[in-house]
Amino acid sequence: MLNGKRILLGVTGGIAAYKSPLLVREFVKAGAEVQVVMTRSAAQFVTPLALATVSKREVVSEMFPRPDDPNSTSWTKHIDLGMWADIMLVAPATAHTLARIAHGFADDMLTSLALALRCPLALAPAMDVDMFLNKTTQQNIDILKESGCFVIDPEEGELASGLVGPGRLPEIDRLVAFVDGILEKIHRDLSGKSILVTAGPTQEPIDPVRYIGNRSSGKMGFAIANAAALRGAEVTLVSGPVYLRTPRSVRRIDVSTAEEMNTAVHLEFENVDAVIMSAAVADYTVANPVNKKIKRETMPGDELTLTLKKNPDILKSLGEKKQNRVLVGFALETDDGIKNAKEKLRRKNLDLIVLNNPNEPGAGFNSDTNVVTFLTPAGQAEHLPLMSKFDVANRILDRVKSTLTWLT
Ligand SMILES: Cc1cc2nc3c(=O)[nH]c(=O)nc-3n(C[C@H](O)[C@H](O)[C@H](O)COP(=O)(O)O)c2cc1C
CATH class of the missing domain: 3.40.50.10300 (CoaB-like)
Known part of the structure; x- marks a missing residue:
């Protein structure tokens, strides 16, 4: 299903962001076009250069174009990209970004896009076990599921903090299969109806x-x-x-x-x-x-x-x-x-x-x-x-x- 598909990959500031270039590479290998959108915090964990290199596209992060940037020709990227994509996956999705999307915040490019999107929105929460099991995070995940987002459960295991429990980003092949499965189910075949x-x-x-x-x-x-x-x-x-x-x-x-x-x-x-x-x-x-x-x-x-x-x-x-x-x-x-x-x-x-x-x-x-x-x-x-x-x-x-x- 991934061949020829356009994927928006949201990367947020979790430790598992270091795996994002591998995820991009797998999507590209399967024939998909990938546009990476990252939060400012994400850049603490993985460089925009690495993601731009594997996706062969400039990474989008800032909401507002810099006046000195010769490539800033689109002033409504948050809308244009939302219409361009067949699916958006946020992986890893931090507790902070899950909360922002669940409550309709649009305070950066990634969350504005999530709000403007016309295609399926898939989320892969990844965080420390206590952050994940926290009632507020769980409520936010419930809100997102009820609003029609696709959420893949994190895996259990040893986490970056040394604690053990649910919170690990699923392996790359599971994330690829997750996106593939959604695309298989959701065709835009009722457009115009x-x-x-x-x-x-x-x-x-x-x-x-x-x-x-x-x-x-x-x-x-x-x-x-x-x-x-x-x-x-x-x-x-x-x-x-x-x-x-x-x-x-x-x-x-x-x-x-x-x-x-x-x-x-x-x-x-x-x-x-x-x-x-x-x-x-x-x-x-x-x-x-x-x-x-x-x-x-x-x-x-x-x-x-x-x-x-x-x-x-x-x-x-x-x-x-x-x-x-x-x-x-x-x-x-x-x-x-x-x-x-x-x-x-x-x-x-x-x-x-x-x-x-x-x-x-x-x-x-x-x-x-x-x-x-x-x-x-x-x-x-x-x-x-x-x-x-x-x-x-x-x-x-x-x-x-x-x-x-x-x-x-
Ligand atoms: C070393 C380190 C690792 C972190 N890992 C995670 C994580 O795996 N998941 C998470 O939800 N937050 C994690 N955080 C906290 C987020 O970076 C923080 O909540 C940030 O505001 C998230 O911003 P964003 O959602 O806009 O990317 C971590 C912070 C640090 C300093």
């Missing part, structure tokens, strides 16, 4: 403090939005209330009730090529929510009866007007899955239905993995093995892409 994704639960109010909801975490929909954006699509994510960060380059619209989701989805629908409805939309809402908190002391008797009414069927209404858009739905079934999903596929005029059962090991709401079966209008059924929600997302997008190609 516009995709609407829904995610999460809806909350149907009973009174100002209580609601009827469900256990959807939103992880499946967010994985789809992330994967679609990485593949170059313009992504709008309509999300119910969830505790997840918005993936990079995704436009997010927050809603609470099924009615709000219905309005938002129909507004966006006109401008998209495909809709993937993974949200767990409530079938029913409370008919008469009250605007003051219900107090048990003031309610007569031991029982409280709520009257529910049907919510709009968003999928069905989209199916009725979809024309040449691709429409994907999800079916969450605990019994008679295939039969019910087939029926839903037909009733709602879908191009694909993704069936899952929350009771299967590795599937379900809060899990990072899923086990799904794809069903198509032609009667085709494909059962996928247990895989990450990100991988499931890519398989769904492969189907969306081939249906779009077939439609046009």
Whole structure:
């Protein structure tokens, strides 16, 4: 995958930076073009001259061009390089730079680039064991993963400090394989396509403090939005209330009730090529929510009866007007899955239905993995093995892409 690819290699001020020239050499040997971007601290550990020599390109470090530099012809390098690259890898990534990227700092060339990037961002944290296990570093890594960055775990072993534990930069061949694996998964094959994704639960109010909801975490929909954006699509994510960060380059619209989701989805629908409805939309809402908190002391008797009414069927209404858009739905079934999903596929005029059962090991709401079966209008059924929600997302997008190609 590396042949002909353009790699931005970010080098930061960790002891493992001395290995960076070897990493550049391996990328170059595999046929990639490498542009090195280094922090000021990195230059304490490895010289720009060494990196420029092996990459055969001037190393970029400073944000602002020097007036006396005859090569300073581009004043927006942090944007230009972000558009040039197929992938950016920061290796080694210090605790300091992980924190800066996680929180959107853009105080040097490397972090500005990370923020402006349109391609996948991969990170290889490397540091002393205590810095790595520190809660703040771990939280920053979680933030980065949730925002759609690819993070390779450091290896365990003896560290520069003499301490032993996780923190070592992975061996060069593992880093090369890591980048290769990401490039294999992420092609910019959805560029120019516009995709609407829904995610999460809806909350149907009973009174100002209580609601009827469900256990959807939103992880499946967010994985789809992330994967679609990485593949170059313009992504709008309509999300119910969830505790997840918005993936990079995704436009997010927050809603609470099924009615709000219905309005938002129909507004966006006109401008998209495909809709993937993974949200767990409530079938029913409370008919008469009250605007003051219900107090048990003031309610007569031991029982409280709520009257529910049907919510709009968003999928069905989209199916009725979809024309040449691709429409994907999800079916969450605990019994008679295939039969019910087939029926839903037909009733709602879908191009694909993704069936899952929350009771299967590795599937379900809060899990990072899923086990799904794809069903198509032609009667085709494909059962996928247990895989990450990100991988499931890519398989769904492969189907969306081939249906779009077939439609046009
Ligand atoms: C000898 C030495 C080795 C260091 N090694 C690391 C390291 O492996 N990982 C790390 O996160 N920080 C390390 N640091 C600390 C960073 O250099 C420091 O946090 C710096 O601000 C990082 O800047 P940068 O992220 O902009 O490159 C080291 C510092 C020294 C003096």
